[in-house]
Amino acid sequence: MSSENQDFNKSKAFLIDMTKCTGCRGCQVACKQWNQLGAEKTEFFTGEGYQNPPLMSEYTFTRIKFRDYEKNGQNEFAFYKEMCMHCNEPACASVCPVGAFKKTKEGPVTYDADRCIGCRFCMVACPFGVPKYEWSKALPLVRKCTGCYSRVKEGLKPACATTCVSAITYGNREDMIKEANKRIAARPEKYLKKLYGSEEAGGTSVIYLTALPFDELGFKPVTKRPLPSYTWQALRLVPGIFLTVGSSLSLLSWFNHRKERIAKEEEQRKSGATPKEES
Amino acid sequence: MTAAKIIANEIKGYHRFVQFLIVLVALGALASLARFVFGLGVTTNLNDTFPWGLWISFDVVTAVPLAAGAFTLGAIVHCFHIKKLEPLVRPAIVTGFLGYSLVCVGLLLDLGQPQRGWHTLVYWNPHSPMFEVSMCVMAYTTVLFLEFLSPVCEKFGYHVPMRLLRTLEMPLVVAAASISTLHQSSLGTFFLIAVDKLHSLWYNPLLPLLFWLSAMCAGISIIIVEATMSHKYMGQPDEGELLETLAKILPWVITVYLTVKFFSLFALTQGPLFNRPGLLVLFVVEVVGGMIIPLFMLMSRKVREDGRLRATAAWMVIAGIILNRFNVSMFGMEAPGTFYYPSFIESLVTIGIIAAHILFFVLIAKYFPIFEHHPETVDYSIPDHFHKTEKGHAHGAAKA
Numbered sequence: 209m210s211s212e213n214q215d216f217n218k219s220k221a222f223l224i225d226m227t228k229c230t231g232c233r234g235c236q237v238a239c240k241q242w243n244q245l246g247a248e249k250t251e252f253f254t255g256e257g258y259q260n261p262p263l264m265s266e267y268t269f270t271r272i273k274f275r276d277y278e279k280n281g282q283n284e285f286a287f288y289k290e291m292c293m294h295c296n297e298p299a300c301a302s303v304c305p306v307g308a309f310k311k312t313k314e315g316p317v318t319y320d321a322d323r324c325i326g327c328r329f330c331m332v333a334c335p336f337g338v339p340k341y342e343w344s345k346a347l348p349l350v351r352k353c354t355g356c357y358s359r360v361k362e363g364l365k366p367a368c369a370t371t372c373v374s375a376i377t378y379g380n381r382e383d384m385i386k387e388a389n390k391r392i393a394a395r396p397e398k399y400l401k402k403l404y405g406s407e408e409a410g411g412t413s414v415i416y417l418t419a420l421p422f423d424e425l426g427f428k429p430v431t432k433r434p435l436p437s438y439t440w441q442a443l444r445l446v447p448g449i450f451l452t453v454g455s456s457l458s459l460l461s462w463f464n465h466r467k468e469r470i471a472k473e474e475e476q477r478k479s480g481a482t483p484k485e486e487s
Numbered sequence: 488m489t490a491a492k493i494i495a496n497e498i499k500g501y502h503r504f505v506q507f508l509i510v511l512v513a514l515g516a517l518a519s520l521a522r523f524v525f526g527l528g529v530t531t532n533l534n535d536t537f538p539w540g541l542w543i544s545f546d547v548v549t550a551v552p553l554a555a556g557a558f559t560l561g562a563i564v565h566c567f568h569i570k571k572l573e574p575l576v577r578p579a580i581v582t583g584f585l586g587y588s589l590v591c592v593g594l595l596l597d598l599g600q601p602q603r604g605w606h607t608l609v610y611w612n613p614h615s616p617m618f619e620v621s622m623c624v625m626a627y628t629t630v631l632f633l634e635f636l637s638p639v640c641e642k643f644g645y646h647v648p649m650r651l652l653r654t655l656e657m658p659l660v661v662a663a664a665s666i667s668t669l670h671q672s673s674l675g676t677f678f679l680i681a682v683d684k685l686h687s688l689w690y691n692p693l694l695p696l697l698f699w700l701s702a703m704c705a706g707i708s709i710i711i712v713e714a715t716m717s718h719k720y721m722g723q724p725d726e727g728e729l730l731e732t733l734a735k736i737l738p739w740v741i742t743v744y745l746t747v748k749f750f751s752l753f754a755l756t757q758g759p760l761f762n763r764p765g766l767l768v769l770f771v772v773e774v775v776g777g778m779i780i781p782l783f784m785l786m787s788r789k790v791r792e793d794g795r796l797r798a799t800a801a802w803m804v805i806a807g808i809i810l811n812r813f814n815v816s817m818f819g820m821e822a823p824g825t826f827y828y829p830s831f832i833e834s835l836v837t838i839g840i841i842a843a844h845i846l847f848f849v850l851i852a853k854y855f856p857i858f859e860h861h862p863e864t865v866d867y868s869i870p871d872h873f874h875k876t877e878k879g880h881a882h883g884a885a886k887a
């Protein structure tokens with residue numbers, strides 16, 4: 209875990225403008241290449257629409273979702289790049305018992321495969337359904353978008369952002385949000401007046417701009433509160449409860465046993481006998 | 488005779504039910520072997536949208552409260568000093584110890600990298616409920632093991648360690664109760680992170696408290712059931728009077744539980760409650776069948792005094808808690824339109840684990856003085872027939 213004192217505005221973030229996405233899936237390919245991900249045998253129409261592969265998986269850290277919809281009587285496509293959101297306060301990092309996930313100060317949330325014990329709590333916890341599992345292996349590990357941390361920490365852009373001609377912008381989170389608002393202000397008739405990711409799950413390092421309502425694109429409605437706080441409000445009580453229960457039970461039993469002890473001592477003193485064996 | 492032959496002979500003398508259990512355990516062991524050879528993906532029905540299945544829902548989340556008898560009873564007997572319940576303590580400790588050991592087994596099977604289980608001891612993340620639970624489960628299994636050592640030492644007549652264990656008894660009881668409080672409730676904390684995933688019928692901020700309270704209900708009910716069954720099937724004396732006392736405590740705990748449950752349901756829950764009819768049915772069955780009906784049953788003296796009815800009520804509570812854990816960790820977590828059901832191998836492993844629990848309990852009861860309060864009258868061997876011991880029939884395994 210990590211992140212309380214970090215200034216997320218200075219960390220790097222993606223701005224994904226879906227009105228500019230042409231659905232070329234260059235990012236999907238670039239991601240595969242950079243991360244050396246295996247190929248997946250796919251078929252058309254196995255998923256919800258035209259997209260392929262049907263879901264993110266151990267081999268696919270990012271993919272373009274296709275949505276067809278009707279606008280002014282015309283059939284149109286909308287595209288949505290699905291990837292790890294690199295939450296400011298990641299649920300995955302907070303629940304991992306061995307701390308395999310980490311929010312880096314550069315922005316990406318990284319995963320340390322050498323620590324992971326494979327409990328899959330991160331998968332249960334992530335509100336965006338991002339971490340995937342190597343179901344094909346006997347001793348599986350978790351896989352997910354790394355935010356190309358190995359590139360970012362050397363000053364490069366992530367592979368997907370480098371490949372993309374127009375839809376993905378990468379830079380300081382603060383600047384990305386400013387830029388997004390600028391685009392909305394410049395063309396209010398085109399954009400929805402909402403940034404997905406600015407507040408979701410307490411803010412993420414991936415910010416989306418769209419023309420279509422987010423739920424129609426398949427964005428999950430997610431709480432605005434950072435997820436770790438949900439469990440922490442209970443967990444932070446742990447030491448206190450431990451001490452309270454422990455000490456009150458000790459006291460209680462001490463008192464309850466005292467009477468008996470006193471009676472026994474009395475008896476012994478009276479009879480003058482040596483202490484009796486208990487068992 | 489070689490050791491193997493002795494063991495084989497010993498096993499031949501067992502009751503058929505016990506032999507059947509051995510077969511189930513063996514099948515479970517084979518199934519878990521298959522899991523390691525072929526991988527989780529092939530042998531289970533788990534997938535990326537449903538990463539936790541039967542093994543977490545039953546072997547961990549359900550088995551832990553079912554093993555809660557030991558700490559509940561230990562606290563009642565020793566801290567509140569209700570001495571007459573003491574004869575029940577040892578069987579409860581054995582059940583608890585077995586339960587927890589098997590929880591560890593279930594957990595290891597479910598882990599993708601079980602060989603790295605020790606990482607939880609090295610890489611600490613106190614923000615993780617899983618970290619907390621695994622620490623507690625390890626600590627508590629150790630405590631239960633120490634408590635379980637008493638009958639073992641007694642059996643072999645080791646006096647010095649017994650002395651030590653006697654001295655440690657109280658601290659251990661207190662440790663057991665405090666550790667249990669933590670991890671029983673932390674199992675509920677697990678699901679606090681599943682905001683927007685767990686259905687609002689079960690999701691609320693008091694989940695940890697509810698888990699803890701229901702674990703106590705489970706603990707007491709398990710003791711009632713266990714004592715009734717070992718009276719009926721293992722020729723142990725009737726603990727009716729003691730169980731009546733427990734049956735008197737139980738309704739109080741249930742009432743507190745239900746109060747908190749309904750308070751959190753109506754005052755703290757956000758999100759729709761009635762949008763998934765299937766889940767609603769499960770919820771009603773859980774609460775009415777598993778808590779409210781047994782509550783009313785146990786409020787009547789007639790039920791509390793009647794061994795059968797009392798055990799029935801306790802069974803209902805247990806069933807209610809099992810259903811509750813499944814609702815929280817499985818049914819309530821399924822997104823609409825998805826459906827998970829355990830695969831054959833997953834089920835086989837879980838059946839094997841349950842069988843192992845019963846088997847080991849029977850065997851431990853056979854070889855060690857856990858029903859210690861009437862040592863002269865009891866032959867610790869298993870009766871050949873579970874209802875009555877046939878006279879004159881030589882016990883194949885009477886040597887203990």
Ligand code: SF4
Pocket residue numbers: 292293294295298299300301317333334335336337338339352
């Ligand atoms: S989107 Fe999921 S996997 Fe990515 S950082 Fe957030 S919680 Fe972790």
Ligand code: SF4
Pocket residue numbers: 303304305306307308309323324325326327328329330331350
């Ligand atoms: S599966 Fe691995 S990374 Fe995910 S929570 Fe468990 S130990 Fe952490």
Ligand code: SF4
Pocket residue numbers: 235238239240242243269270291352353354355356366367368369
């Ligand atoms: S940031 Fe890197 S790992 Fe993540 S989707 Fe883009 S290319 Fe793939």
